[in-house]
Amino acid sequence: MTNLNRRQFISVMLTASGALLVGLRPAVAAFQPKVPIDLLGEALTSLGAFVRIERNNRIVIGARGCEIGQGVITSLPMLIAEELDADWNRVRVEQLPYGYEIGPDGETNRYGPQGAGGSTSITDGWKDLRQAGAVARWLLVEAAAQHWQLPHDRLATEASHVVHPDGTRMPYAELAERAAGILPPPEPVALKKPEQYRVIGKPAKTVDARAIVTGRASFGIDAYMGGALTAVMLRCPHMDGSVDTIDDTQARKIPGVRDVFVIDGPVPGSAFDTNLAAGVAVVADDTWAALKGRSALKVTWKPGPWAQESSAALEAKAAEALKGDGVSVRSDGDMAAARKAAKRTLEARYQVPFLAHATMEPPHALIKIEPDRALFIGSLQSPGGASTVIANLTGLSRDKIEIRMTRAGGGFGRRLENDYVAEAVMIAKKAGKPIKLMWTRDDDLRHDFYRPYGLHQLSATLDRKNQLTGFAHLCAATSMNYRIARKKERPPGQGCLEADDFPAGLVPNLDKRFFSLESGMPRGPWRAPLHTFHAFAVQSFIDEIAYETKQDAVELRLKLLGEARELDYQGHGGPKFDTGRLAAVLTRCAEAIEWKRRRSDGRGVGIACHFTFGGYAAHAFEVSMDGRDLRIHRAICVADIGRVVNPLGVDAMMAGGTIDGISTALNLAITVKDGQVQQSSFGDYAIGRMAQMPHEIEVIVLPSEREPSGAGEMGIPSVAPALANAIYAATTVRVRRLPLLAELNRRL
Secondary structure, eight states: OOOOTTTTEEEEEOOOTSSSSEEEEESSOOOSSSSOOOHHHHOOOOOOOSSOOTTTTEEEEESOOOSSSSSSSHHHHHHHHHHOOOOOGGEEEEEEEOOOEETEEEETTTTOOOOTTTTTTHHHHHHHHHHHHHHHHHHHHHHHHHHHTTTTTGOOOETEEEETTTOEEEHHHHHHHHTTSOOSSSSHHHOOOOGGGGTTOOOOOOOTTTHHTTTTBBBGGGOTTTTTTEEEEEEEEEEEEEEEEEEOOOHHHHHHHEEEEOOOOOOTSSOOSSSEEEEEEEEEESHHHHHHHHHHOEEEOOOOOOTTHHHHHHHHHHHTTSSEEEEEEEEEHHHHHHHHOOSSEEEEEEEBBBBOOSSSSOOOEEEETTTTEEEEEOOOSSHHHHHHHHHHHHOGGGGEEEEOBBBSOTTTGGGGHHHHHHHHHHHHHHHHEEEEEEEOHHHHHOOOOBOOOEEOOOOOOOTOOOEEEEEEEEEEETTTTTOOOGTSSSTTTTTTTTTTSSTTTSSEEEEEEEEEEOSSSOOOSSSSSSHHHHHHHHHHHHHHHHHTTTHHHHHHHHHHOSSSSEEOOOSTOOOOEEHHHHHHHHHHHHHHHHTSSOOOOOOOEEEEEETTTTTTEEEEEEEEEEEEEEEEEEEEEEEEEEOSSSSHHHHHHHHHHHHHHHHHHHHOOOEEEEEEOOOSSSSSSOOGGGGOOOOOEEEEEEESSSOOOOOOOTTTTTTHHHHHHHHHHHHSSOBBSSSSSHHHHHHH
């Protein structure tokens, strides 16, 4: 990423069509962009920089991030448009390709960070993308100053025009040619003050919303290429299993089937740096023929080393593991002494299951490999990882690999791994043809990087006044770092138990320990990974403490948070955790749900709050039971994510996170039997139905002058505990294992 504290070089050029291009990169004046200028012309899909000013004064802005539904195709260009003083109504946004290149100083990315994960897109772009827009504006103003022979600082800009002191307006397009010949300033341009914002903070519709609802939007799964064949895989259902025997006689008789061959899986225990599972590839003229060919295969499998794994056995191992010592994650004070001195000790266990990502658009990959280059088109979250995988498997230099990113039908962490890219490369190499690899829903659910399974044992010590004197959180889980090479050096509990998470720093005695469980299940990040994994346990247990000690649950949390202050937070989202900001969202959420109002109609109210990736959120639900069906009458989400770039997008993200959280908390679990995943469709991995959802999600975003923290994952961690707490208030049934409905109905 460009360091804005150092001298910069802004790449400025004029295309053959007369469009001004402005991009941001490190200071190397002799280094030219990879895309030849004369090839750019009017081909907007081959944008060479962030800003392009067309002759008709339309502004074209490149969106660098992976658009997986979180709205960065709109919000990131808004940052550039703000400092450019562009007329947002006349801005056109184009998705940029992956920008890897090799410059004089080695590997770099001409666009900066392009991945999507951890809600970092806005925070990563907050300064450098605004700077790109500011430099473009500076050049245009300087061009106008030369034209009018006026000092630079006497001119203003507004809605894609430079404004003369007498009110005369000159469109940017008339200044583009002159601006292209001006040397950019050697130091960063001063950015606007918040009171000058005209784009940031104003509601903006998703730039490609019309294309989506009219069916014209192109997702990765829609991509085609001349001469490409379609491939599907029959993957081994056993973790680390392999192909034993294969009879492809009938498959090869299917019209359109071109070839059938085995793709080996990774060596058991090795890193998942290519594909995820062994299997048989069927290559055909089209998807239908490929699927028919796959159905006609007769394959037997060797089960591999995890043939005996099951959910029941894993749960038993977790319970046994908690009897040991574990690995200390954080230890404050003296928890053993706190136990001895306690007037009362409370304990509870909470269980969270494996989860699949189940994106609406399953994995896919379209790739063409030539002797000296390769082209990939598809939906990604980690284009850098995809580039590396393709390079490793083909031997091509990464600067010879073109990656065109498309809108993705969801990600939630699934596309951070590039196993499906590796599969496509392996098949294309064997087939000797361009390949479009397709996954089905069955493939997607049975072969994923699942959110880890975990058993949380929590205990609290209290004194004679029911003050919390100690808190212990023991977590037995399948480590999220399993067989991921880039995570090899991370502590085993990272992603499952965070040292500085609530209530760390808020109680005098704290004991956090992690117990690693062996499992053959591939694991990986799942939307707000750490936080959805443990917030359910912690925030539910806080409610239990409040009930058992006859304290108000909101007041207990506020008492723990104490006076507003910043605590050190070394995890993602740090370096500080602000107790006052979490208290503010909790208090506002309690007000919105009318927490103090007593319910006498069979309804119950529950609340929870959480700090996630630099953002603060709280949820409250009002629920009742209709027979064995849960009815959610009200749903409140309050968030503080710093300065909001696009309010419309943030509201959508918070509402979407809440819906995702409800669906997951109520229904979803991946289970294992005989070393095989049991779920294969939405019939047995039941995404929430409309009837299960509240009629409205009330989203309240607190105003803030802080720098933005992102919004994609903040609206989900506190959903499950708030819902569980509401269920208890309505039914007096304390649900300590997810999914909620199955456990609730078992106990009613």
